[in-house]
Amino acid sequence: MKLNGRAKEAFIISTTKDQVLLEIQGLRKDYGTTTVLNDINLTIHKGEVVVILGPSGCGKSTLLRCLNGLEAIQGGEIRFAGKNLTGKNVHWQEYRQKIGMVFQNYDLFPHMSVIENILLGPLQVQKRPKKEVLEQAQQLLERVGLLNRKDAYPRELSGGQKQRIAIVRALCMNPEIMLFDEVTAALDPEMVREVLDVILGLAKQGMTMVIVTHEMGFAQAVADRIVFIDAGNICEIAKPAEFFANPQTERAQQFLNIFQF
Amino acid sequence: MLNSGISVLTEGSNLLRLMGGLLITARIALIAIILGSLLGIIVGLVRTSKSRVLRFICRFYLELFRIIPILVWLFFVYFGVPGIFDIHLEGELVAVIVFSLWGAAEMGDIVRGALESLPKHQIESGKALGLNFWQLYRFVLLPQATRRMLPGAINLSTRMVKTTSLVVMIGVIDVVKVGQQIIERSILKEPTSSFWIYGFIFILYFIICYPLSKLSKKLEAKWES
Numbered sequence: 001m002k003l004n005g006r007a008k009e010a011f012i013i014s015t016t017k018d019q020v021l022l023e024i025q026g027l028r029k030d031y032g033t034t035t036v037l038n039d040i041n042l043t044i045h046k047g048e049v050v051v052i053l054g055p056s057g058c059g060k061s062t063l064l065r066c067l068n069g070l071e072a073i074q075g076g077e078i079r080f081a082g083k084n085l086t087g088k089n090v091h092w093q094e095y096r097q098k099i100g101m102v103f104q105n106y107d108l109f110p111h112m113s114v115i116e117n118i119l120l121g122p123l124q125v126q127k128r129p130k131k132e133v134l135e136q137a138q139q140l141l142e143r144v145g146l147l148n149r150k151d152a153y154p155r156e157l158s159g160g161q162k163q164r165i166a167i168v169r170a171l172c173m174n175p176e177i178m179l180f181d182e183v184t185a186a187l188d189p190e191m192v193r194e195v196l197d198v199i200l201g202l203a204k205q206g207m208t209m210v211i212v213t214h215e216m217g218f219a220q221a222v223a224d225r226i227v228f229i230d231a232g233n234i235c236e237i238a239k240p241a242e243f244f245a246n247p248q249t250e251r252a253q254q255f256l257n258i259f260q261f
Numbered sequence: 262m263l264n265s266g267i268s269v270l271t272e273g274s275n276l277l278r279l280m281g282g283l284l285i286t287a288r289i290a291l292i293a294i295i296l297g298s299l300l301g302i303i304v305g306l307v308r309t310s311k312s313r314v315l316r317f318i319c320r321f322y323l324e325l326f327r328i329i330p331i332l333v334w335l336f337f338v339y340f341g342v343p344g345i346f347d348i349h350l351e352g353e354l355v356a357v358i359v360f361s362l363w364g365a366a367e368m369g370d371i372v373r374g375a376l377e378s379l380p381k382h383q384i385e386s387g388k389a390l391g392l393n394f395w396q397l398y399r400f401v402l403l404p405q406a407t408r409r410m411l412p413g414a415i416n417l418s419t420r421m422v423k424t425t426s427l428v429v430m431i432g433v434i435d436v437v438k439v440g441q442q443i444i445e446r447s448i449l450k451e452p453t454s455s456f457w458i459y460g461f462i463f464i465l466y467f468i469i470c471y472p473l474s475k476l477s478k479k480l481e482a483k484w485e486s
């Protein structure tokens with residue numbers, strides 16, 4: 001079946017909400033002899049926003065990095081849209097176009113202007129026509145309120161602006177899922193909001209996302225499900241309202257108490 | 262007395278001969294710097310690769326040039342290698358080979374240092390965009406590394422220009438050798454000719470090397486703003 005534009009969007013939203021996009025089964029990650037992730041099982045549906053919470057060093061960032069092949073896994077399986085991403089012969093360059101990722105450190109390329117940063121992937125990796133990509137880039141920049149900075153260099157931007165550009169850069173690849181690895185952790189407090197608003201906007205549009213964050217209010221607002229990880233294990237998966245009001249495990253209770261004064 | 266010595270420079274075809282010698286010096290240095298830089302980028306990439314064996318081989322290669330004097334390398338390739346293979350190698354060709362190999366070894370180390378100094382998340386964010394190995398180096402890593410390696414590369418280049426003076430020892434008539442010949446012929450008549458000839462060569466080397474360091478300063482300033 002071929003659908004275009006609006007019809008396609010409506011179709012995806014109405015019928016695919018429970019279509020499995022990413023499936024993690026029994027994932028294990030070791031660094032040398034230490035196991036940092038153990039038997040992780042998680043299914044992410046199309047259009048779903050999953051927020052991963054947990055104390056520092058619990059393995060949540062590592063999990064995200066495993067999902068786009070930046071870390072090799074030692075056991076289990078990752079399936080993306082039905083395709084197995086496990087083993088040595090995975091063509092990650094292909095899947096990374098569909099699995100966008102934004103990091104904690106402002107990861108823009110400092111020697112390129114904003115627009116060059118955004119166009120690099122679509123033009124060089126995806127070989128798309130420049131006119132089309134440029135149009136899309138400008139629309140996205142407009143949406144995050146930074147169209148007027150398109151020719152600026154990263155050093156001329158604030159942390160919050162850089163992160164918004166990094167999000168646009170990932171979005172311009174037309175990913176099917178976005179991974180956010182503590183994207184506001186390195187920001188000054190007054191800039192956190194502008195970045196989170198962009199992510200909230202994406203959630204409203206139905207973007208599938210896996211988000212690692214320490215912003216509890218944001219987690220509650222954006223998440224369809226909360227996954228709580230401690231010491232490399234998933235302890236709890238719950239709806240945000242339930243998780244924050246009534247965490248089931250002791251570890252989660254302790255973790256949430258840290259954020260209360 | 263000093264004034265009369267300066268005439269040695271302009272006597273006969275002396276000036277022309279000196280310039281001819283300078284051309285050979287510059288030619289050897291220029292070819293070696295270009296070849297050395299190109300090979301050096303490859304050596305640098307290999308030295309940051311995952312393979313321990315390849316890394317070791319390249320490291321060993323660098324040490325061969327650091328430990329063994331360039332003069333010995335010149336002698337070895339000029340006198341030693343032809344003897345075994347029963348061929349004759351021109352002195353200038355030997356000079357270009359040795360200086361290129363030396364340049365590649367040292368440049369490889371500069372490239373390695375620059376690549377390793379780049380933040381790791383630059384590699385990861387490039388990978389996360391789906392860039393393959395070559396795209397990652399071409400668009401993300403090498404452009405950034407170039408800026409970091411420029412001071413070292415220019416320094417190496419001027420060192421190479423200066424060290425070409427050793428080629429006299431394998432019979433290449435470079436600017437220093439021409440100078441010596443001129444002095445030998447005129448020293449009895451003109452005791453100050455050494456001062457004038459070597460003084461002039463002094464300036465010639467300066468003329469080659471100074472623009473190089475000027476260029477590096479300029480590029481650095483440009484990239485910083």
